Amino acid sequence: MIKILRVNMTERIATYEEVPEKYVHRGGRWLTSSIVCDEVPATCHPLGPNNKVVIAPGIVTGTAAPTSARISVGGKSPLTGTIKESNAGASFSQRLARLGIKAIIVEGQPIQTGEFWRLYINRDGARLEPASLTTGKGLYEAFPGLYQEYGGVEKVDILGIGVAGENLMATAGVCFNDIEGRPSRYAARGGMGAVLGSKGLKFIIVDDTDAPGVEIADQALFDQGRKKLADALTSHDITKPKGALNTYGTAVLVNIINEAGALPTRNFREGRFEGATKIAGEAIFEGNRKRTGKELYNHACSPGCIIRCSNTWHRPDGSEHTSCVEYETDWAFGANCGIDDLDIIAELNQLCNDYGLDTIEVGGAIAVAMEGGLAAFGDGKRAIELVHEIGRGTPVGRILGSGAVVTGKAFGVSRVPAVKGQNMPAYEPRAIKGIGMTYAISTMGADHTSGYTIAPEILGVSGKVDQFDVDKVKLVRNFQHATAFIDSSGHCLFIAFAILDIASGFDGMVEECNGVLGTDWNGDDVGRIGKEIIDMERSFNRTAGFTKADDRLPEFMTREPLPPHNTVWDIPDEKLDKVLG
């Protein structure tokens, strides 16, 4: 019996509810955005009692579907003021799904501010317990204690917020453990950790012992789909074992995007970073080989992933320093801050994981502060100090911890590469037009994962499109819709590489969903459902006060040419307005 778990933090009660008919076929982003639209007033204060956090596994999560352990975290974002869905790959989602929990809705807030609680869920129910002993501690200190208390990595998974979330910072993410129990997988963007912090919910521990498992309506169809998708993933060059992602991780993109002249460097002043090769995925692979004596192919962030792109970085003595140095993190602290040292980037990543921070937004905020004179570009030592300041909640830490836009205001910086309050990720819109259009029109603020047009624009996936071509209205729209569906299915967005190039892989994804739900969706339904999700999110944003004027890139990009191609942002507003109508 699937159900919704509603957790009221004012009353401190957790109760199970039946799943309303309209939600039965929904999962992941589709479900979080539906509940947020239905229950959260769009004009509420993100950190006030009327906001809610909705946590939902995807449609096929908890089954044997490959690469499908995504967990969506939704609500109104304190960073952007928009609706937000941020997702991570983590076994937490699988245990939740196997317990039959379609969604957790966290609402209300304690009368007494500064109180923190933890929620324990198992097959018998859910209960709130005081979390006071774990507040103020780093997640690398807190998680092992929780495992000890609740039965170990084999038995439970953990969702947690760090001190950044306790301090209500808009850069605070929601952390999940990886397979080895590291607090390293993040639904990072949009400050949902701060929303959980405002509700006084510090941890959720889920134990799926004797869980009933995910009901599958049509096992044969599901198995057929699963096989098709698995075959596609294991045969595509990007996603296959010892393929690009498994070998070099997402940081394989550093050299590629740098070569394309689109690696934002020193707060988006340039598109090519002279230190790129030193921080590229290849350098991580080689560095690890040198330091550990082994060829370290990457590991899965969650059980059942075929792609296995999660890396580690090792110290000179061969011991593990951090996991995982994603492309975005590598860039945010690397090229964007002018830092070309992997040991420093690894340390910055580790600190963000420990304090509970979104590396993209923190890197962006530090780069903007560097622009404003707080530190020199390239000063890695100072960058490390600054992340510690965020963790300690000092005044300068409060500025940076509030994200790039607030940092820009505090330091009087007008070159702030953000859309709807969210710092851009690692692709320069002046050099790759489709991703710029995506940043502009996304319901989530500047977000590459809302429609990864880099696939055709740079990687040649589903056919190569010129990066400078400006006629991408349809491309961008289709990616928005397809992505919203993938984010709802429970699969990692990285299946897109394989299913865009291999039609049977795409069919497999749809068949998996039909198998679980008993639906008869086809390819058109993917677009239809994706559009429904995006339209719903846009409607929330409109009520919250967003207009076409917010679907724009920052003004400076329209007048400052970006080296090396020396192009400006030149997509007319009318074209942007056509993407989602």
Added chain:
Amino acid sequence: MIKILRVNMTERIATYEEVPEKYVHRGGRWLTSSIVCDEVPATCHPLGPNNKVVIAPGIVTGTAAPTSARISVGGKSPLTGTIKESNAGASFSQRLARLGIKAIIVEGQPIQTGEFWRLYINRDGARLEPASLTTGKGLYEAFPGLYQEYGGVEKVDILGIGVAGENLMATAGVCFNDIEGRPSRYAARGGMGAVLGSKGLKFIIVDDTDAPGVEIADQALFDQGRKKLADALTSHDITKPKGALNTYGTAVLVNIINEAGALPTRNFREGRFEGATKIAGEAIFEGNRKRTGKELYNHACSPGCIIRCSNTWHRPDGSEHTSCVEYETDWAFGANCGIDDLDIIAELNQLCNDYGLDTIEVGGAIAVAMEGGLAAFGDGKRAIELVHEIGRGTPVGRILGSGAVVTGKAFGVSRVPAVKGQNMPAYEPRAIKGIGMTYAISTMGADHTSGYTIAPEILGVSGKVDQFDVDKVKLVRNFQHATAFIDSSGHCLFIAFAILDIASGFDGMVEECNGVLGTDWNGDDVGRIGKEIIDMERSFNRTAGFTKADDRLPEFMTREPLPPHNTVWDIPDEKLDKVLG
């Protein structure tokens, strides 16, 4: 010959232009908002090169019209993102008008950031000179040096920005000297000092020696109007010599608003302050009498003012501590921070004048920070330290110097009493509904001066209206329109008390304008012109991305009852949307 002075800070040239026909009858806010709408892209970054600062005296400024020395400063606000017109009473405006300068338009910005210049204007022309010697200094140190250099208080007037403006802070105002040369009169709100800072313009010095004076089309009509207005001002209880304002200053309102249960206390938690009598206008008058041995009636902020409401506050030894402790300042640092000590409030005011800060926004930011735990309510010593931090540009100073909304973000505070990014002034909307509607719909963010409905709602001017009555759509609209006209005429808004109660005073204001311009406006034209100004400003804001969702009070006011009346904000959205249509 009237003209516009255009100052390009990129090229560092100042040139005179003819006044376009459409601007000939416009002055003050009408003119600044017109030029901003015509020349500034609504979506530009407020601190970028495409924003402009427009400085304009009113229609009758520079003539013998009473209480008419207002100077408007317009542009796109870095605090609110809206269009902004902020005005001050200062002889600077009169000298400018007598030189035939209808407006100064400051545009562009230096290629090299951190360069500062000063503009010297006399009847022979205008020139830019380096201001490096005066950067980083307090205005109380800088102004005397400028007087010495340029010929003294009798000869020149000064516009200046303080270190807050140099540091591009959104709480930075634009400062003007008063009659005695103190840097104490401010076009404070909306951060226009930061916009001038972003353009590298630190001072404007205006010398009107041998100026041609303001041309008057119909001297007899003008004189007739002037006499009518002067008679009204000298006979009304609020504005007459030794009347309420001349005796107790604007702080006469402290006891009145406190009695009404509408004096926002400790960051808008309560509507009555237990220390109100200690900081009231009466206490200022009595305190000065005790310390100086004299009954100190107030002085004029600018030549030709009949009302003369500008006060001073004196130290225990009888020496002058500061000028002027306005009601808003008194409240912002007093009741709103829980401080009941006039010596501390005076020091905070003096520091703001010296650093170049808006006292309302700074007081609001400190109150929000107190809410967030940075200091205790009532801790005046800490408040003084915090204003010094703003002046020094330390990290905590950068937070507070960015205003209440950014401070709320940095400290995770959801009780932020702001509309469109601007902290509310000293009237609680939950206890006085019309002023709340005014805050909500104003084109400028929460702003009492955009429509001072307190006049009928509390003071009984133009008939008494119940403060809790919710049927005020027409009242609020009429005040918006009438105020936009007054802000354009060059008169101080305080003439409203007299002209609302005494019809001939109103006629006098219109006749003065007709006398100067040769127009034949009547009472209906006041409303028509006011509406035209408001509509124009709203159109700018809409293009900038503002919607009805921004015409709302903060959510917390709709659910937290305000003591002592225990009322919430309960004006329906539909009613707010009807005010300006």
